[in-house]
Amino acid sequence: MAGRRARWCPIGEPPLQQRCPFSARSDGPGAAAGVAKEELGPLGKHIRDIILATGPISVAKYMQLALTSPIGGYYTRGQAFGREGDFVTSPEISQMFGEIMAVWFRLHWEMLGRPARTALVELGPGRGTLMDDMLRAARRFPEFFASIRGVHLVERSPELRRVQHDRLGCDAQQTKIVADQNAPERSVSVARGGIPIHWYDMLDAVDPDSDCVPLVIAHEFFDALPVHKFEKGTDGLWHELLVDVAESSNNRAVVLRPPGTQPQQQQQPESCHFKLVRTRSVSASAALLLRDKRFDVQFDKGDMVEVSPESARVMAQLADWISRRNGLGLIIDYGQDWTQGDTFRGIKNHRFANPLVSPGSMDLTADVDFSYLRFAARGKAACHGPIEQGAFLHAMGIQARLQQLLQATSDSKTQKDLVDCYRRLTDPLSMGRVYKMLAVLPGSSAVVPVPFAPPTGADLNKPKVEKIVR
Template identity: 35%
Template sequence: MSLLDRLRAQIAQDGPISVAEYFTRCLHDPRDGYYATRPALGEEGDFLTAPGVSQMFGELIGLWMLETWTRMGRPSPVRLVEMGPGDGTLICDILRAARLLPEFLEAADLWLVEVSPPLRQVQAAKLAPLTPRWVDRLDAVPAGAPLILVANEVLDCLPAHQFVRTETGWAERMVGLDEAGNLAFGLKALGPLPSVAQGATPPPQGEDLAVGIVVESSPAQAALGSEIGHRVARDGGAALLIDYGRDAPGAGDTLQALKAHAKVSPLAQPGQADLTVWADFPAVLTAAAQAGAATGPILTQGAFLQGLGIEARAQTLADSRPDQAEKLTRQLDRLTGAAQMGELFKVVCLSAPGLVPPLFEDA
């Protein structure tokens, strides 16, 4: 049975499931989930991430890591961790930039947190002859040494509950079946003021929202912020989280499905399209701070990359390869332009108390 058929059978027997449960099943079902079987990144795939836009993205993050490691006192060993490494492009660009400081490469202990078997194979091929270690979860990376971590477009892959303001109170958005037996969205009434709904609650300001407005809550995103925050507070180090999302609490339905770079219905092809929701950066930072980490300001990706000197890097590359100058200009705009990734994508840093990573001095 396909994932669609199994979801239909489960719902017919047990009743509707939350958007968060549906999201998880679509991405991580062991047999038919998107990341378990068919993740497709890049121009020929379903979606393109910043590392695939230009080498400049990863190179500048690599330089940020070198400076952060220096500010940490150059510890050895240091866990170099990437969560959700995709096709391996980002970590390859980071390591290339890290050659500027051979001592860092000697101290670095490379770990990749990846749950997708197909992507692990792609990463291994791209990183050969290096031999990073793969784990399914961050807590499987050995403790006892400081870490420098990057997670690009990981938060948006974590499930969120959705709530709708109705005339009679709050309702949770569910995935059920219509009269024809097709997957369909519906509502489960929660009453006038729900305190907990399967681990998630509407934001406090939700009581003032108009009827029909959707708000989202992702305990999974907050839990990751807490886990990383606890880790850097205990062992030292810093983590960069980069994603598209909110820099302030707000409402809106951000659930989307992408297939071949086009938006499709999230219910149309479970397991065959990539599902995402916006990152809730305020919730992530709050959870990390409660776990003991220092948290920097929320920067836009454009401001972050410009602060690291991306314009100068683009000019250097253009000077050395004049035939690529126009392409580099387009790449620069895509990464930093307000109408492209520059404003929608945000960057936050979680760090050990007392450590001030570059560009986050105003924390």
């Protein structure tokens, strides 16, 4: 899965529920009479044809197609990141972020007993900025840097692989290309001390030397893994929300309309080719994913939940791998430590957008349920956290690093930019609170990672299924 980058919004914006122009109950904005439909691209036509042939598809299937389809999925473009793209990530904001990550891994390399052979693994490396900053900072610790025998990047997008290849200063003459994709498969980073670089489509394919200890980082990876959406109906049962073509009148689902509207209002022309519908009966996904009784007793009729079985699968695999190899992992993403219900949205040009408009033209994302990740790792690895990004960065010394950078320049504009970047990363009203850190250690490890507090309850890996009253 290609890396998804920071869905950050400026300081002072209202909560997401007030910002997002799309509601899961709505067929989307622009439903007024006379509004022309969007132009449907090749991917949109492909999704429409699938629905017309087989019926409405899950939100998870829609996300997977819109983001990674070779026909025109969003991440096949590769130019989504940064100010010129649709969103900005923490590593793209400041070098301080990647430097702090390198320091964290170096510190815990010491706590793991200074293993002689390690492998850096990144899930969703974006433009390669985070890994490049980490390798640059790691060279300040010669013994730690000497232990790194390879960098392994999990990246599907051929375009992003090429960007990462250039950012990491790889030698083109030593690069092996995947011929049918014109994308690198392995190379050597001349700019970073000759470290071998490897690319993979999936985590399953990563296989560093058996005696290498994996040091894994996943920055904004889980937020774009597909989610299923469910709503508790008036019958008290969970019904799945599916994506249908706007012109469809299939009898297997009920069209969702904005709260407070009358059915006749839905006869107006729509600008979007797709809409959300609700299954009339309990779907197989609902029966499988919502088996826990807490979903029945803690939610009322009309409540929604989002569940990502793909996140659980990847997390379980990652936890097992880390435990078997005595490794270490750090997951950084935005979300909460409980199950949420209505966070699926699109992001385009640094703004929230209707995710059903022009599939492939925008990033699609949903908040991460950290309790679900911990639950998936139970019995395999020990999870610590999550803690807020601002608290993590402060505990790891970002203020001291900021002072060093300020003292290294006398340019007032550069100094102001440094302070602005620091605030953006740590301020609770910006990225400091919504982004969280989750550490993953072997299940047998007694180490409590810095700066995570020792576990105090018996529910360390117990999922939280809560209804949040607003």
